[in-house]
Amino acid sequence: MSRRREVGAVLFDLDGTLLDTAPDMAAALNRLLAEEGIAPLPFSTIRPHVSQGSPRLLELCFGRPEPAQFELLRQRFLDHYQRGLADQTRVFDGYDEVLAALELAGLRWGIVTNKPGWLTEPLLAALGLLERSGCTVSGDTLAERKPHPLPLQHAARALGLPAARCVYVGDAERDVQAARSAGMMAVVAGFGYLGTDTDPASWQADAILARPTDLLAWLGLQ
Structure with a gap:
């Protein structure tokens, strides 16, 4: 089975992954x-x-x-x-194309972040993303936060998909840990907020993206 047929949804971390906050x-x-x-x-x-x-x-x-x-x-x-929540914050370059391609292909996408909801939802709304997101799980939505798998499992259920058909994209080791524990595929946003002493290759993710649009090639959409 091709990866395109395996994947039903893509979930994104927020800071350093989807948004340049x-x-x-x-x-x-x-x-x-x-x-x-x-x-x-x-x-x-x-x-x-x-x-x-x-x-x-x-x-x-x-x-x-x-x-x-x-x-x-x-x-x-x-x-x-x-x-100043959305004064300078933007989606990383390339994500307009990525999100449009996901939607065109019929793939759901959503947000799973440790950012509290009282910041997450206004920020997404200001950028025109809140209504487009298939689900939004914030740091205070549940009793647990990443790296616990519960937020990712909750998001998969909200989208009506098994965790195994979801991909989680994040820029921290805890994101990969959460995805693995939830039974999801894990992708690292290598363009995110990685320190010089960080080695994402050691996290054992399924892929490391040099730019957002690399996700489309990895999914077989490009």
């Missing part, structure tokens, strides 16, 4: 640093950590403060981020 995340972090009287960090320093979410970004700047202080910093960062 790093510019807005970096801007929010540097606004917080300015409030604290700390010099801004270069974008190149921030970008590799964006997929790991606010805890890693705050640790990058503040180390590991006491839990109460950390929570205050986290909320201030998220407040800044929410206000």
Whole structure:
């Protein structure tokens, strides 16, 4: 059976995979640093950590403060981020073609992210993607988040497909771990927020994409 016939849906991680959110995340972090009287960090320093979410970004700047202080910093960062949620964020170049090709081929697609729903849904709506997505599973949709397989399993059920007929595309090792545990094919967005010390070849994914449109060739749609 060809891969095109095997696959019924493609699920995407959000930050660093489908969307280039790093510019807005970096801007929010540097606004917080300015409030604290700390010099801004270069974008190149921030970008590799964006997929790991606010805890890693705050640790990058503040180390590991006491839990109460950390929570205050986290909320201030998220407040800044929410206000500029879609100022500079765009789909990575090539995804307009990819999503259109998936839809034309009758393949469903959806989102599984650890980003909370109160940020995920407004962001997707601002970019015209919320209504197109066949399912959206955010970090607070369920009791578990990636790398637990439950969010991916939930997404497959929402699309009415067995997990084995779904592909998950992400840019972090936990994405591959979640896909494997869920029984899905795993694809790495090699153009995402990978650090220089990251070796995605060691994650044992089914494919590593150099650019979004490589997904179409891998699926047999190009």
